[in-house]
Structure formats: structure tokens, C-alpha cells
Amino acid sequence: MSARPLLVSLAALLTFACGGTPAPTGGATPTAQANVGKVEFLSSQGQAVNEAEGMRKQVLAGFNGTPDFNTSLTGGQMVPKLLAEHQASKVDVDLVGDVHGDMVPLQSAGALQDLTPLLQRLAKDRKFNPQLVAYGKLGTQKQYYIPWLQATYMMVVNKKALQYLPKGADVNSLTYDQLAQWGENIQKATGEKKIGIPAATGSRGGLLNRFVQGYLYPSYTGGEVSGFKSPGAVQAWQLMKRLWAVTNPQSTNYGFMQEPLQSGEVWVAWDHQARLIDALKNLPDQFQAVPAPSGPKGLGYMSVVAGLAIPVGAPNQKGAEALIDYLTRPDNQKKTTAVVGFFPVLTDVSVSGSDAPPGVGAEAGAAGKQTNAKKALPALLPVGLGAKDGEFNKAYFDTFTRIVLHNEDIQTVLSDEAKQLQSLLDTAKAPCWPPDPPSTGTCQVR
Amino acid sequence: MSGQVEAPALRAAAGRPRPAVRFNRRQLEPYALLAPATIFMTLFFAWPALQTLLIAFQSAQGSFTLDNFGAMARDTDFRLAVRNTLLLLVLIIPIETTIALVMAVLAQSRLFGRDVMLYIWSIPLAVSDLAAGLVWFSIFTSHGYLNSVLQDLHLIAHPVGFLDYNNLGGLVTAIVLAEVWRSMSLVMVIIMSGIQAIPPELDEAAESLGAGAWQRFWKVTLPLLKPTLQVALILRTTTAFQVFGVVLALAGSALPVLAVKSESWVTEYRNYQLAATYAILILVLSSLSTVGYLLLLRTPREVFQR
Numbered sequence: 001m002s003a004r005p006l007l008v009s010l011a012a013l014l015t016f017a018c019g020g021t022p023a024p025t026g027g028a029t030p031t032a033q034a035n036v037g038k039v040e041f042l043s044s045q046g047q048a049v050n051e052a053e054g055m056r057k058q059v060l061a062g063f064n065g066t067p068d069f070n071t072s073l074t075g076g077q078m079v080p081k082l083l084a085e086h087q088a089s090k091v092d093v094d095l096v097g098d099v100h101g102d103m104v105p106l107q108s109a110g111a112l113q114d115l116t117p118l119l120q121r122l123a124k125d126r127k128f129n130p131q132l133v134a135y136g137k138l139g140t141q142k143q144y145y146i147p148w149l150q151a152t153y154m155m156v157v158n159k160k161a162l163q164y165l166p167k168g169a170d171v172n173s174l175t176y177d178q179l180a181q182w183g184e185n186i187q188k189a190t191g192e193k194k195i196g197i198p199a200a201t202g203s204r205g206g207l208l209n210r211f212v213q214g215y216l217y218p219s220y221t222g223g224e225v226s227g228f229k230s231p232g233a234v235q236a237w238q239l240m241k242r243l244w245a246v247t248n249p250q251s252t253n254y255g256f257m258q259e260p261l262q263s264g265e266v267w268v269a270w271d272h273q274a275r276l277i278d279a280l281k282n283l284p285d286q287f288q289a290v291p292a293p294s295g296p297k298g299l300g301y302m303s304v305v306a307g308l309a310i311p312v313g314a315p316n317q318k319g320a321e322a323l324i325d326y327l328t329r330p331d332n333q334k335k336t337t338a339v340v341g342f343f344p345v346l347t348d349v350s351v352s353g354s355d356a357p358p359g360v361g362a363e364a365g366a367a368g369k370q371t372n373a374k375k376a377l378p379a380l381l382p383v384g385l386g387a388k389d390g391e392f393n394k395a396y397f398d399t400f401t402r403i404v405l406h407n408e409d410i411q412t413v414l415s416d417e418a419k420q421l422q423s424l425l426d427t428a429k430a431p432c433w434p435p436d437p438p439s440t441g442t443c444q445v446r
Numbered sequence: 447m448s449g450q451v452e453a454p455a456l457r458a459a460a461g462r463p464r465p466a467v468r469f470n471r472r473q474l475e476p477y478a479l480l481a482p483a484t485i486f487m488t489l490f491f492a493w494p495a496l497q498t499l500l501i502a503f504q505s506a507q508g509s510f511t512l513d514n515f516g517a518m519a520r521d522t523d524f525r526l527a528v529r530n531t532l533l534l535l536v537l538i539i540p541i542e543t544t545i546a547l548v549m550a551v552l553a554q555s556r557l558f559g560r561d562v563m564l565y566i567w568s569i570p571l572a573v574s575d576l577a578a579g580l581v582w583f584s585i586f587t588s589h590g591y592l593n594s595v596l597q598d599l600h601l602i603a604h605p606v607g608f609l610d611y612n613n614l615g616g617l618v619t620a621i622v623l624a625e626v627w628r629s630m631s632l633v634m635v636i637i638m639s640g641i642q643a644i645p646p647e648l649d650e651a652a653e654s655l656g657a658g659a660w661q662r663f664w665k666v667t668l669p670l671l672k673p674t675l676q677v678a679l680i681l682r683t684t685t686a687f688q689v690f691g692v693v694l695a696l697a698g699s700a701l702p703v704l705a706v707k708s709e710s711w712v713t714e715y716r717n718y719q720l721a722a723t724y725a726i727l728i729l730v731l732s733s734l735s736t737v738g739y740l741l742l743l744r745t746p747r748e749v750f751q752r
Contacts, residue, residue, distance in 0.1 A: 191604045201699035201710055249610035250588055253698030263589045387506075390715035398522040401699070405611060 036065035036319035042082075043097035044075035045149060045306050046340045054339035063326050065319050075102040082311060086111035091313040094320040097148055100135055100305045105386045107144045113310045114142040118321055122146065122328060127347045131378075135305050139383065145307030146324050147345035149336065152303050153210060154366045155290050156257070156276045161267035164189055172369055174293040176219065176239050179268070183246030186267065195247040196266030198275070200255045201397065207272055209393040210302055212400060214379040215270070215292050216240060218300025223436035224379050228421055228445045229414035232297065237403050237410045239295075244404045252405070261287065272304070273363045277341045280359035289366035291373065298375035300435070306342070343367065377435050384430035395420045418445045495729075501722035514723040521720070527702040531731075534621060534693075534703070535686045542626040543679065546633035551663070553634070554641055571631045579695025582624040583609070586616075586696070611700035621701070624692045629685070633678045640674025641667065676743040683739070684732040704728050 046055045052071045060067045073081060079102050085091045086109060096106070106112050119133070132147035157171065164185040165171060169178040183195040198206030213224050220236035221227030248254075248266050257269035258278040269276065270292060279287045292301055308327060310320045326332060333344035338357035343364060351357070352364040370376065385392050399417045402408045422445045432443035505511045518524060553564050570578065585591045588605040596602045608616040644667060652662045690705040708724035711717050 199699060201706070201714070205714070206698070248588070249607050249612060252611040252700035253583075253587075253609060253696075255698075263587075265587070265589045387716060391717060394715045401522055405700075 034064075036322045037316060038066045038068060039094045039316050039319035039323050040070065040092060041067050041095045041097065041323060042070050042073065042078060042093045044071070044073065044078055044099065044102065045097055045342070047071045047074070051340050055336070058339055059327070059332055059335045062332075063323060065322060067323055075099055078102065079105055082106055082111055083109055086312065089313060091311050092315060093311055094314045094316045095323055096145075096309045096311060097306060098309070099381070100145075100307065101381050101383075101389060103136075103145050103307055103309060104138060104384060104389075106309070106311075107138050107140075108386060111311055112144045113312050113314070114144065115146055115310065115324075116143045118324065119143045119146055122325060126328060126330060128328075129345055129347050132305050132345050135380070136307050145309040146328060147305055148308045148327060149306040149340065149342035150303055150345055151273050151306075151342045152301060152367050152370065153207070153214065153270065153272050154276070154292055154301075154363065154370060155268060155270045156261060156279055156287050157269075157290055158194075158261065158264075158267040159286060159288060161186060161194065171288075171290050172366075173291070173373065176216075176243070176293045176295050179293045180239060180242045180246065182268065183243065187246050193246050193248045194265075194267035195243065196254060196257050196260050196269035197247055197251045198254045198257050198269075198271050199251045199400070200253050206255050207275070208400060209396040210272070211270055212240075212396045213382070213393075214302025215300050216295070218377045218379045218435050219293070219295025219297055222297040222377070224382075224433075225421065225425070225443055226432060226436045226439075226446050229411070229418045230446065233414060234410050236295070237399075237414070240400070241404055273367070274341045277359040277363065280362050284358065284362070289362040291366050291370035294373065294375055298377035299370065299373045300377045300379055301370045302379045302381065304381065305345075379435050380433045382430075383433040385424065385428045388424045388428045392421070392424050395424070421445050498722045498725050501718055502726045504719060506717075506719060514719045517720060518723045518727070521707070523702040523707070527704050527707050530701050531687060531689065531703045531705075533618065534625070534689055535683065537618070537622045538625045538629075538686055538689075539679065539683055541622065542630040542633055542682070543675070545626065546630045546637055546678070549630070549634045550637040550641055551667070553638055567634060568631050570628050571635070573628055575628060575689075575691030576695055577691075578624050578628040579692040582620055582627075582692070583695050586620045609696060609700075614701075617697050617701050620696050621689075621692055624696060625686070625689065628692065629682060633682055636678040636681070637671065637674055640671050643674075644670045672743050673745045676739055676745070679743070680736050680739050683735045687728050687732045687735070704731075 041060075043055075046052050046069070052069060055069050060069055075098050078096070078098060082093065082096065083106065085093065086106075096103075096112075103112065119128075119136075122128075128147055129150070132150060133143070136143050136145040136147055138144050161182070162171060164182060166178050166181040166185060169182065174182070179195070183193065186192070186194045197208055197211060199208040200206040216236050216239075217224050217227070217233065220239070221230050221232035227233055248260065250260070250265065254260055254266075256275040257266065257271035258276050260266040261269050261276070261279040262282065273289075276289070280289060292299065294300075308324045310317065310324075314320050327336065328346070330344075330346055330349045333346055333349050334351065336342070337344050337349075337351050337360055341357075341360060341363075343351060343360075350364075351360050352368065353361070356364065371378075382389055382392050395417050398420075399413055402413045402417075403410055425443050425445070429442050431441065432439040436443065502514055503510055503512065505513065549567055553560060553567075557563075573581070583590070586608040587593075588607055588609070592608070593602070593605040597605065606616075607613055608620060610616065648666055648670070649662055652666050657665065688705045689703055690709065693701060693703050694706055704724055704727060708721050708728065711721035711724060
């Protein structure tokens, strides 16, 4: 299945034929450790062609083995494949690199190994972020994935917009009211609506639902789910309507905000850091990364964690463990960060210094301000919903569509969609997750 | 091959070359030629279609249910998706058929530069729907080509939001333009083949009887084109029910249509039952339109039995 060994031999042959000495390749570097052989590494991260290439050439090349970095499947496609392999007891994947949410159904089907001993071994010489390690336990006592990369959502602003900031507002600690006021000021001055939100759907995949779940709701209700139809939620949607009035009306067509930012259609945009980074990389003098705004209950923000897990029955167990060890070493964490535009998971690896990769440093600064804000309110990606995860997101997207786009009555829509949310939570029997207070049994929408 | 393998003695005994074997081979040949396509279509079209039909009538646990249809009817934007799909269809099909008809007739004439025109008209045949959508997006988006030209000419002060979520007219116009541009050449090719099949004597006879060009088009060409038009209309209407890439590129979530809904239920919400239900609705609507065309544009058998 892998073309890599063949390519490596071909490259070596060519170099030799051209009169040079064969360059040391990943698998051939002699070290004290034994070569661990071929490791099938299935990853939903680093899918862009340049990222996959960077992973192979810059990160994985030094590994003493032959890693087959396979990014042909998205997270949504990987889960059914891995579950089918697990059911058929015919596993050909050694290592899985995927986001937290996709690990949940794999663990609940018993398809992931307990990596507690490996984590204990690794923790001796590197400092994992304890919060991320806790996520990797998936609500159990065992470690089912080792944190690999992390990311968050934030705002990137065009410096042209700064002159229109409301009086007394600090761009690095905005409130949602100030953001709306800012948009209104920009519209008054330029005649254009310059705020941008990724509200496209389908294959265009805007992440508006994460904005609502992880930013707006926690900032106004203190939680993601339980206060779905609370007075705080009504206030949040009133703000959202005010914000939408000064948001670029083409936002329903935006999937990745870095594009309208660079074209100038939008001056202030919220999105996933990996979907903003091109603006910061390509035009660093024009753009600035800033933390998300805060609301009455605090600064709600969401983190995305990607982890490394080993399927039960993986053919090359030793190789997979060695690759996890390799990928979580400080120097390789730094290299990976530069390639995929995420952040490292080790507390002592910094990406905000002068040697930070382009764009990543700026984003790390904004993310730091978000995390360290006085009223920071970290929200988790939905936990425990399994197959209902997609429909859970849809409920938030539908709420936005009905209240904001169709101008339906806020309270009516919230009551309707709350029923939908509750039925999904009941089907999945999912308990509440942070920042919602813990529940006994299934999480309840109050 | 088999002739050489055959024992000469056997052939002598038969007294003549084996007509029965040859006959059989000849009879089998068309089936052999059709087999790959049939197997391919059965495996990758009929079988998945049948499975989709089954899934639409199943719950997530696999038991028989009609609930999916109720859930589809209650789905946010379901009615809008039906309305938009039909709205696009009733605009796109007549416009593109009329233009294609004119183009096909022009292509038959002896106009100077006819061949060059034909090549240019055929270009969109090679463009995928998503690519066509993206081309037109770069024209209509608020910082796109059209707004830039209008601003450079000082006709507008601020960009016009052709693709704004609340500008139904702008969105529909852009989508109709893109779809017509993309698929009219296909309709033109079909109609052209139909025109070429009409015997020139009929046109000449009408001309000698004193019919003008307009009269000949209405009384001779168009009636004889009915079977061809039927094919073109069936083909295009069924694909118009599936309009997808162009809408996704130009409107995102601002203009829900049935095919985009079906796709979202698979890729985003991971509910295969509802996705299948939407697919079945598209199938039913396409089938109904096909039957409609077959009845409306029925051509008497005698026309073909010249």
C-alpha cells in the first residue's frame, strides 16, 4: 500500500546514479536504537498537500523506522474504517492521529488501547499540558490517547479597522458589545459591513456552530448546553442579531475566513487558527491576531486537541509507541507546529519567540491572552455524543438560521431546538461536559 | 481461434462449416459487449440506489419505518429547499433550451466563422459544476470582477452585494447564469444532432411551397425535433433537480436546495437515513418530470416510420 519505501529506494538509486552519495533517509539513519520497521500512521491532521509533505520531509524523516503517513481520510471517514477493522479483527493501522471528538466513538467501541504505561514513561522527560492529558482519558481512569497537537479559535483583524474601535476599547480584551459597536462604527465610516463569520454549510464547512457553542454561549450563559434557552441565551442571540446586522452578508458563503480577510471583503473575522493563518503568513504587516471577545459570564473559548492512539490489535505495537515517543519530543513538537499551524502540547515548548514560525507566533500570542484572561472560560468540544455529534452541531446551526437569517422569535426557536438537543442527549445518554456543571446522568437542558 | 482448434475430421463429418456455432457467437457478441457496462451499472448504480431506497425506510437500528419522511418534512429549511430547487428549475430549463435551440439553428446556417463559434460554445462542456460555480463566484462576489468594473466606471460607490444572503434575486440570477452557461452547450449538441437527422428535402419542399424561414422553423423543424427535445429536456431536468456544486459555490448556506441538504446530512450530520430520504425525494421528483415529458411531448410512431 505504501509508495514511500519504493520512492526512498528510487531516490537513493538516482542519487547514486548521479554520482553522489546516498543521502541519509528517515528509515536508514543509524542510531543506537533498533529500526522499528514500517509504522502505518493514519492521520486526519496535516491533510493539505504541503502539510503532508512537510510532515514527511521535515518531521518524520528523522524517525528510525518507516512511517507511512497516510492522510487520505478525514476524521469522519477514519472512524467507520477503524470501527470496521476492529469488528473484523483485521487491523492494519498502527497509529491514529485524530481530534478528541473522533476518539470518543473509537474508545466506546473498545477499539483503543490503554496507553497509561506509555504516558508514564514519556512523562519522565517531557511536560505534557495536564489539562490535555486529562482530555486523553476520555472520562475514564485510563489514558486512551497521548496529546499530540492543540489549537483554538480566535479573531484576526485588519489593522485598517483599528481606527474605528469604540472609545476606550482595547482590541486585546473586547467585549461582544464592543465588537458589535466596532462593526457599526466601521459601517458608518466606510458604508460596508466588515465583520466576518464562517457561516457556510455543506462541503464548504464553516465553523459557525463552534462559535455559538464554544464562544457565544459560554460567554453569556456560562455553559454550552444546560443554559440553552435561559435568559442569558436570549441576551446572546439579541447580541448575535445586532452583530449580524454589521456582518458581511456574504458570510453565509464563507468557509475559511483567511480568504475574505486577504481579499479585503472582511476586516474583522473569527475562525479556527488554521483557517486564519494564511492571512498572517502572507500579509503579516496588515493583519493582527487577537483573542475572542468576552460576555457577561466571561471569555468563553474552545480548544481543539488532536491525540495519538494505538488501535487494539495494531500490527506494529512497538513501532507505534516509538513514533508517539518521537512525535512528542520537544524538537519534533516545534517542527510539527511550523508545518501544520497548530500549537505544541508540551508546556515548555514555546512558539511565541522570535524564532516562531510565520503566523504561528502571532496566533500563539492571541491564544495566550485568551487562556490567561481573568474571566477565561474554557469550553470542551462536545463529549459523549457519539454518532449524534453531527446532529448536535446542526441544532446550533439551525438555531442561528432561524433566529438570525429568518428573523423568527428567539424564545420560540430556543424552546423548539432545546427539545431537539435534549432528545439527542437522551439518545446518546451523554452527561454534561465543561464548562457546564457536572450532571448526574444525562445532561439536561434547563 | 476456435476454428483452428476444431478437429478437421469433425468438420468433414458435418459436411459444412459450423453455422450453429457461428450463429451462437454472433448472438452472444452484443451481450458480451454490453456486459461490462451492465455489470458496472448494476454494481455501482442500481445496487447503491436500491440500498438508498431501503435506508430511507429504515430507522438507525435497521427496523422498517416511515418516520424519516416526517423528519425530512420538519427539517429546518426543507420547504425552502423544495421551493428553491423548483424555482431554479423553472428558470434554468426554458432559458437554456431556448438559447441552445437558437445556437443549434445558427450553427447549422452557413454563417462566416460558424466553426469558431461552435468551438467556443462547446468550452463549458468540459467544466465541472463546482468549477463553474467558482468562476462565477469570482465575478459576482463583493470584491469580484463585476463590482471592480462598476466601481472603476464610477457607476457605483460601494460594492453591490449580488451574493448577499438576503438578496434572493441576486443569488438566483447568479446561479441561473452559471447553470445556463455551463449546460446549454450540452443541450445544443443534442439539439444539433436532432436537426442534422431531419431530411433536408422536407425543408426544401416547404421552401418551394413558399414557406418563409420562420414558418419553416415552426412548422417543419420544431415538430420534427420533438423527440430530440424530449431527450434533452429529460436529461437536463433530472440533473437540474440535483443542482449542487454551482449553488454551493455561489450561495453557501444562503440558498438551501435538495441536493445540498442531502449531502449535508451525510457529511456533516452523519444521519444516512435522512440523507437517503432526501435522495429518494429527488428521485421521485425527477421520475415524475420524466413521465411528464414523455406524455407531453409524445411523438406518434408514424413520424419515425418514414
